[in-house]
Every structure is written in C-alpha cells, then in structure tokens.
Amino acid sequence: MTQETGNRWRPVIAALANPDxxxxxxxxxGGGDLTGYLDAKSPSRRAHIVRVLTASGAVRAEGGVLALEPTVFADILADVSRRKATGIGRFLVNGRITQYPASLRERDDLLRWVAERVLEHGETVSEPVLTGRLRVLADDTALLRRYLVDAGFVDRSRDGAAYTLNEKGAQSLSA
Known part of the structure; x- marks a missing residue:
C-alpha cells in the first residue's frame, strides 16, 4: 500500500462503506463462502469488489485467491500513534484540556478556542451556566474561567454573577 503516512485508513474505510x-x-x-458470494455477482460487480478490496490494502490476491493482509490494521494503528498533535491539540485529550501552555501566545490560542465554544457574541450568562459549559472542556473550571477573564476574552460583572464575551473574544469569532 502506497498511502501517505497517516492516511492509510482512508481506502480501508472507503472500501468498507460499500455494502457488497x-x-x-x-x-x-469469518471464513465464510466468499467464492460463492462472488460467483453470485455479475462479472463486472465481482471484478469491482475484488478491485476495491485489493486497492484498500486490507486484502491481497494470491494466485486468484483473496487473502487478508495481516498487517494492515497494525500498520494503520501505528500510523495514528506516530502522529503528533499540533496547535491547541497538544493540550487536549478527547476535546478536554489536560494542561495549559506556558507560552502566552499558545495560551491565548487555547483560550480563544474555549471562548468560541462556550459563549456567543452578545450573550451574557450566569456563573453556574458558564461553569457548566466549561466543565465539558476542563476539570478545573474556576481556573479556566479566571484565565478567560485575565486574558481578556470574557468580561465578568463586578459581583461575579455574570459573564460576557468581550470585544477580544468577539473578534476571535469573526477572525
């Protein structure tokens, strides 16, 4: 299989999207009657099925007999594990913040990403509502809320009861 590293899964999934x-x-x-299944198809359909299976890299034809390519799934999984997260993805696991960047620029990028997900332009929410939205993204919601305010993405009312996306946060939504 000559797929670009990291994309070996695409032809396999594309092949499996076809019901036949x-x-x-x-x-x-499963060791079923593949020959009988293919023989029941028209010659063009049979050729198509064989072509798609072999092009996927999951199956090879040996002397007219189809056989599973034993390493294809291990190769795909190895590709995925080798890929490094970039950007804010380095600080997320399953869409949740696991650590905060030391770099202020990267921290701003992460906080901008959070602000875009938890507040709409012109929306004002209570602290419990904002906390609930932040809980989806991080365990320490008080720290994240403080970072959003300190970085200038979110304004907090004097009494701490209401939060609004400010101009810096709103600009990130339109950028």
Missing amino acids: VRVAFGLLL
Missing part, C-alpha cells in the same frame, strides 16, 4: 465489499470482507474475515 463489506459483506465480502466479512466473509473473508
């Missing part, structure tokens, strides 16, 4: 190819692959996996 998916059945053929399942029969191959």
